[in-house]
Amino acid sequence: MNPSVHQYLDGCRDVRLTPAEREEVLALEALIEEAAYRLRSEPSPDLVERVLAALPEPAAAPATRNSWGRSLCRVLGWLWNPQPIRISLRPAYGMMGAAFALVLIVGFLARGPLTPAGQPPVAAPDPVGALFVQFRLEARGASDVALAGSFTGWEPSYRLQQTAPGVWSVLVPLPPGVHDYTFVIDGHRWVPDPHAPAVPDNFGGANSRLTLLPPHNEV
Amino acid sequence: VIPQTDAELVAHVLAGDRECYALLVRRYQETLFRHALGMVLDSDAAADLVQDSLVKAYTSLHDCHDPARFGAWVFRILRNRCHDYLRDRRRQLVSLEEGASTAASKENPALDLDRLSLNRALDGALAQLPEAQREAFLLKHVEGRSYEEMTELLGASTSALKMRVMRAREALQVMLREWAGAEGEM
Secondary structure, three states: OOOOHHHHHHEEEEEEEEHHHHHHHHHHHHHHHHHHHHHHHOOOOOHHHHHHHOOOOOOOOOOOOHHHHHHHHHHHHHHHHOOOOOOOOOOOHHHHHHHHHHHHHHHHOOOOOOOOOOOOOOOOOOOOOOEEEEEEEEEEOOEEEEEHHHHHHHHHHHEEEEEOOOOEEEEEEEEEEEEEEEEEEEEEEEEOOOOOOEEOOOOOOOEEEEEEEEHHHHH | OOOOOOOHHHHHHOOOOOHHHHHHHHHHHHHHHHHHHHHHOHHHHHHHHHHHHHHHHHHOOOOOOOOHHHHHHHHHHHHHHHHHHHHHHHHHHHHHHHOOOHHHHHOOOOOOOOOOOOOHHHHHHHHOOOHHHHHHHHHEEEEEEEHHHHHHOOOOHHHHHHHHHHHHHHHHHHHHHHHHHHHHHO
């Protein structure tokens, strides 16, 4: 078979063909088309159900856990997981409370230090050495924004609150170190923090990176 | 917003969302089936191979290092499955032929072809192509892939793939000429 014929069949359309080569091309194209049609015309089965049925089951919940155990887990989970809290307060009560707090603080300071004289005051370290970090995202049109990261096992565990129209925020205690994180908008859009350094997430996307240094007295 | 890209879908599947895997299956099942059918020329076997490959892909999804190229990755799984299937079938055919006393017509494929329709002849001609040539021919002319795509899928150079497609065309042409000649004699 002439190389020009193959070049033409490979898609090189600027090849000059003799009448005999053109005839050969036409015959071969008809043959190829017939072979392709045979394979394309075979109805393709819908394998979705078959494949899903054949997939291994995800790890089941331990069978020994009874309903009491499940209830306890639910309660503990509710206690442990961050929950949105809404507080309504009358401004007058708020002002009274603030004044009362101010009186207490002034009285407390007027008593002098609580520690024995001659000893420097010791700041009580946070039991886990956590630092409180505010995460903030502008996401107009979002109805739900959550935070997932290396510190949550990549579960969107922290739910952000809308502090202004389109502005979402949450305060999270984190230990010093390097943390990768991302925001999850409306349950399925994983969006990195536009104001933080990006690192590849190994899935073709990006996460954000946060580095927290320990407080000075712990260095 | 429903995850759209392969990478997004794979990430959701890895997070435990099996429904996203259904979307990936729906996206690739037809392409995979066409390729498997061209390779094994048996629609039931092709469907089984595609199912098997997609299940294998699910259980090995952590090994998919470039989820944006999930389609190419699952294609390579299917390709290996097809090769295994054809190797097993060849072994079975050889053992059957060894025990058979009449295999006269095997010596001249044209004698078989002259009793078949053109479609059967095409199936027969494709089946006689070496696997590498058949694979390249299918990707080029049935699935309409570019040589660049084929290079990525098969891991061979463009010039090697062009050579395989060329050999496949020539072999098909010769086989079908034999068939046409045999038909004309009838």
